[in-house]
Amino acid sequence: MSTVKLTVNGKAVAVEVEDRTLLVQLLREHLNLTGTHVGCDTSQCGACVVHMDGRAVKSCTMLAGQADGASITTIEGIAKGDELHPMQAAFRDNHGLQCGYCTPGMIMSAIDIVHRHGGQLDETTVRAELEGNICRCTGYHNIVKAVLDAAGRMKVSQAAE
Amino acid sequence: MGVEGIGARVVRKEDKRFITGKGRYVDDIKLTGMTHAHFVRSPHAHAKVKGIDSSAALKMPGVVAVLTGQQIVDDKVGNLICGWAITSKDGSPMKMGAWPAMAPETVRFVGQAVAVVIAESKNLARDAAEAVVVNYEELPAVADVHAAIKSGAPQLHPEAPGNQVYDWVIGDEGATDAAFAKAANVVKLDVTNNRLAPNAMEPRAAIADYDAAEEHFTLYTTSQNPHVARLVLSAFYNIAPEHKLRVIAPDVGGGFGSKIFIYPEEMVALWASKKVGRPVKWTGDRTEAFLTDAHGRDHVTHAEMAFDANNKITGLKVKTYANFGAYMSLFSSSVPTYLYATLLSGQYNIPAIHAEVVGVYTNTTPVDAYRGAGRPEASYLIERLMETAARQLKVDPAQLRRTNFITQFPHQTPVIMAYDTGDFNASLDAAMKAIDYAGFAGRKAKAKADGKLRGIGVSCYIEACGIAPSKAVGSLGAGVGLWESAEVRVNPVGTIEILTGSHSHGQGHETTFCQLVAERLGVPISQVSIVHGDTDKVQFGMGTYGSRSAAVGLTAILKAMEKMESKAKKIAAHALEASEADIVIENGEFKVTGTDKAIALPMVALAAYTAHNLPDGMEPGLKESAFYDPTNFTFPAGTYICELEVDPGTGKTSFVNFVAADDFGRLINPMIVEGQVHGGLVQGIGQALLEHAIYDANGQPVTASFMDYAMPRADDVPSFNLSHTTTLCPGNPLGIKGCGEAGAIGASAAVINAITDAIGKNNLEMPATPDRVWRTIHAA
Numbered sequence: 001m002s003t004v005k006l007t008v009n010g011k012a013v014a015v016e017v018e019d020r021t022l023l024v025q026l027l028r029e030h031l032n033l034t035g036t037h038v039g040c041d042t043s044q045c046g047a048c049v050v051h052m053d054g055r056a057v058k059s060c061t062m063l064a065g066q067a068d069g070a071s072i073t074t075i076e077g078i079a080k081g082d083e084l085h086p087m088q089a090a091f092r093d094n095h096g097l098q099c100g101y102c103t104p105g106m107i108m109s110a111i112d113i114v115h116r117h118g119g120q121l122d123e124t125t126v127r128a129e130l131e132g133n134i135c136r137c138t139g140y141h142n143i144v145k146a147v148l149d150a151a152g153r154m155k156v157s158q159a160a161e
Numbered sequence: 162m163g164v165e166g167i168g169a170r171v172v173r174k175e176d177k178r179f180i181t182g183k184g185r186y187v188d189d190i191k192l193t194g195m196t197h198a199h200f201v202r203s204p205h206a207h208a209k210v211k212g213i214d215s216s217a218a219l220k221m222p223g224v225v226a227v228l229t230g231q232q233i234v235d236d237k238v239g240n241l242i243c244g245w246a247i248t249s250k251d252g253s254p255m256k257m258g259a260w261p262a263m264a265p266e267t268v269r270f271v272g273q274a275v276a277v278v279i280a281e282s283k284n285l286a287r288d289a290a291e292a293v294v295v296n297y298e299e300l301p302a303v304a305d306v307h308a309a310i311k312s313g314a315p316q317l318h319p320e321a322p323g324n325q326v327y328d329w330v331i332g333d334e335g336a337t338d339a340a341f342a343k344a345a346n347v348v349k350l351d352v353t354n355n356r357l358a359p360n361a362m363e364p365r366a367a368i369a370d371y372d373a374a375e376e377h378f379t380l381y382t383t384s385q386n387p388h389v390a391r392l393v394l395s396a397f398y399n400i401a402p403e404h405k406l407r408v409i410a411p412d413v414g415g416g417f418g419s420k421i422f423i424y425p426e427e428m429v430a431l432w433a434s435k436k437v438g439r440p441v442k443w444t445g446d447r448t449e450a451f452l453t454d455a456h457g458r459d460h461v462t463h464a465e466m467a468f469d470a471n472n473k474i475t476g477l478k479v480k481t482y483a484n485f486g487a488y489m490s491l492f493s494s495s496v497p498t499y500l501y502a503t504l505l506s507g508q509y510n511i512p513a514i515h516a517e518v519v520g521v522y523t524n525t526t527p528v529d530a531y532r533g534a535g536r537p538e539a540s541y542l543i544e545r546l547m548e549t550a551a552r553q554l555k556v557d558p559a560q561l562r563r564t565n566f567i568t569q570f571p572h573q574t575p576v577i578m579a580y581d582t583g584d585f586n587a588s589l590d591a592a593m594k595a596i597d598y599a600g601f602a603g604r605k606a607k608a609k610a611d612g613k614l615r616g617i618g619v620s621c622y623i624e625a626c627g628i629a630p631s632k633a634v635g636s637l638g639a640g641v642g643l644w645e646s647a648e649v650r651v652n653p654v655g656t657i658e659i660l661t662g663s664h665s666h667g668q669g670h671e672t673t674f675c676q677l678v679a680e681r682l683g684v685p686i687s688q689v690s691i692v693h694g695d696t697d698k699v700q701f702g703m704g705t706y707g708s709r710s711a712a713v714g715l716t717a718i719l720k721a722m723e724k725m726e727s728k729a730k731k732i733a734a735h736a737l738e739a740s741e742a743d744i745v746i747e748n749g750e751f752k753v754t755g756t757d758k759a760i761a762l763p764m765v766a767l768a769a770y771t772a773h774n775l776p777d778g779m780e781p782g783l784k785e786s787a788f789y790d791p792t793n794f795t796f797p798a799g800t801y802i803c804e805l806e807v808d809p810g811t812g813k814t815s816f817v818n819f820v821a822a823d824d825f826g827r828l829i830n831p832m833i834v835e836g837q838v839h840g841g842l843v844q845g846i847g848q849a850l851l852e853h854a855i856y857d858a859n860g861q862p863v864t865a866s867f868m869d870y871a872m873p874r875a876d877d878v879p880s881f882n883l884s885h886t887t888t889l890c891p892g893n894p895l896g897i898k899g900c901g902e903a904g905a906i907g908a909s910a911a912v913i914n915a916i917t918d919a920i921g922k923n924n925l926e927m928p929a930t931p932d933r934v935w936r937t938i939h940a941a
Contacts, residue, residue, distance in 0.1 A: 040447040042447065101414030
């Protein structure tokens with residue numbers, strides 16, 4: 001057993017876990033942040049994507065201990081109170097989700113994509129960048145639309161800040 | 162249509178919880194004292210279980226129990242059932258082997274459970290499962306249908322000699338033979354419809370909670386039809402009588418058919434919960450999903466189509482071998498028979514059809530309904546045949562289809578179905594226009610100059626949805642009726658709850674069903690909530706599959722609404738001292754037509770519940786329910802055209818354009834309908850290009866993770882160009898046909914027709930991987 005100290009959605013936490021505990025298990029089972037999902041065992045599907053120190057990571061593919069000292073943001077931590085993150089709003093407005101299971105990971109990956117590309121995105125780039133997130137419902141059409149829409153919204157909201 | 166009524170592109174009500182991480186899926190639920198299950202599964206495709214030694218596992222930390230297949234048999238938990246009886250051509254009933262929830266004596270596919278470990282945590286259960294020693298005696302196994310029916314093949318079940326479940330026929334063999342005898346041309350085709358793994362993104366899960374004092378079970382499960390699950394668990398598996406079993410299917414992360422069926426894991430969880438006296442949770446991992454979720458498709462077919470000298474189809478002969486895997490799953494028997502062969506007429510006037518379907522056991526994961534269920538297999542076969550015929554007869558493929566389209570409705574096919582309405586020329590026209598079919602030759606020539614092989618492929622699909630008229634399916638062997646139920650509760654404050662037996666696992670019922678209420682009453686959808694997925698709340702229901710929730714489920718809601726409105730109008734007329742016939746409902750008010758007299762819905766509702774001043778003899782309250790049983794299937798149809806390029810150097814396919822023109826009847830929410838089509842198309846494209854659940858000759862699965870099984874990713878597929886050509890369904894009052902499966906039914910033939918057009922060779926099996934395409938291009 002080890003104590004892992006980290007910041008999750010802005011709150012400092014210390015959690016006593018078995019050494020083999022995965023970051024996703026710490027989030028879901030110890031902190032009850034069940035918005036982060038597990039869809040495969042092989043780091044392929046991306047349902048578990050969270051941000052660690054501002055970068056997208058697959059939380060099923062790292063030990064909780066590897067996040068010691070890090071700042072983790074999950075799907076529960078991106079809205080400002082009642083105000084949705086532009087990516088969340090774009091997924092809703094473009095019908096970028098159906099069953100909702102892949103959605104948290106998609107949104108967290110998509111935010112990271114927009115950050116890395118500085119808002120300079122086209123459909124081909126979005127599709128290539130989403131390679132690590134699998135959706136079985138939407139056929140990706142509206143997810144791609146949502147990411148491109150959000151890229152525009154995020155540029156506008158950045159400009160406003 | 163109001164801003165939130167029928168036809169409006171209303172943003173989904175359910176989305177907020179999903180985009181903020183507040184969805185509530187089964188694995189998100191924790192109960193006090195909950196234990197965790199991990200199954201011990203067979204690594205062999207076929208073996209005798211000679212003994213199970215749990216002693217080491219039982220000594221491990223946190224282990225509560227190790228339970229085996231023999232114990233579940235001893236406790237008289239029922240075997241899994243198949244709910245649709247099929248009769249072979251010789252009149253004998255289908256031949257089925259027993260399927261216990263955990264195997265006591267013999268395992269017949271890799272992944273079949275033989276024991277379960279119950280422990281204090283998931284990790285501890287998994288650790289202990291590794292320590293359970295199972296002594297297997299390996300038996301010869303068979304995975305391929307043709308190998309399985311050869312004499313001397315390994316035999317799976319003594320009840321089914323030759324591994325044959327049934328040999329079923331449909332249509333008029335004499336008339337079909339006569340048509341072929343007179344044919345000017347005969348087109349022949351051998352087609353394999355590749356086995357697929359459904360792969361809903363949420364793995365299956367179950368939590369069972371037994372209350373010993375009440376002798377009552379609660380099951381949280383990833384189900385498309387919790388009411389049917391309760392019925393089957395009660396009536397056939399002896400878990401508990403229905404009033405002592407509550408089944409809850411909360412948010413469910415996709416189904417595509419795979420979550421229709423009641424699986425061994427939830428049976429075992431229920432049984433184990435009583436045995437250990439604590440709640441038991443099981444959540445499958447992805448490899449367990451590959452090994453145990455019912456697979457889809459897996460047909461091998463030879464077909465021949467007869468044409469007269471005018472290129473009119475005169476007959477169709479089909480022989481299909483359907484691989485059922487090791488056991489007959491809940492609706493498996495109906496898929497290659499009544500859901501497949503009844504659609505073999507496609508969109509075409511075919512005077513004579515004869516089809517024979519042989520159902521075969523193999524040492525593989527059971528096969529059952531997967532998005533489309535039989536109809537994709539039928540559509541793929543017919544549309545590959547039409548393309549093959551066009552090439553052989555040297556006519557334009559779109560024109561050959563047009564020559565043979567059914568244009569008069571209703572149309573009785575030779576294979577049971579009576580198509581009620583449609584306009585197949587309209588959808589073909591719309592798709593050809595959208596893709597600029599006329600300009601294709603020019604584009605192909607230009608691509609050739611760039612070293613690319615460009616192809617175009619047409620697919621004109623039809624499906625039978627709105628499943629289904631209970632009497633009709635009952636006469637064909639179904640064990641259940643396929644109606645739907647609904648209840649409308651107007652609360653005393655005028656808000657409305659709709660209780661439905663349909664289940665939403667991505668389809669957006671919480672929005673579309675509210676849109677019907679908004680349309681009828683003129684109230685905002687924020688005043689309406691949809692209650693589903695809990696057998697303690699909703700009386701009964703048949704669930705969501707077969708594109709039935711709008712055509713059947715929403716019609717049931719409409720029927721209940723009509724009853725409620727009729728009573729509310731009486732109350733309003735009484736309050737307004739007007740004639741009931743003069744009351745109209747607008748903008749949430751009951752108005753006396755032609756006057757300014759009105760009473761708002763909340764006042765009507767309040768009057769119904771205070772009951773101070775109701776018409777004489779009227780019962781208090783404002784709550785009505787209805788059961789709706791459809792009178793016919795519905796027949797969504799359309800045309801998909803795909804244009805793509807093949808790189809002759811690598812065999813890789815790149816999409817240029819993909820257009821879909823669908824006739825779904827009336828659309829409630831076009832945004833949601835388009836989403837359904839997008840998703841279906843990608844499942845169809847996935848089958849055509851990427852996906853294949855493969856077994857080696859010994860029944861070992863080769864594709865049991867996302868590392869091996871090629872799921873469509875965002876960069877594998879194009880964006881789509883969709884349109885709708887509408888003929889309203891005459892079979893239900895809303896004119897709805899259904900849209901959930903169309904994409905998966907029509908897309909794969911369009912892709913393969915386009916690739917084979919591009920490479921100039923007609924024989925190409927799915928999935929058309931670059932390797933396979935390259936080899937086909939360069940084959941002698």
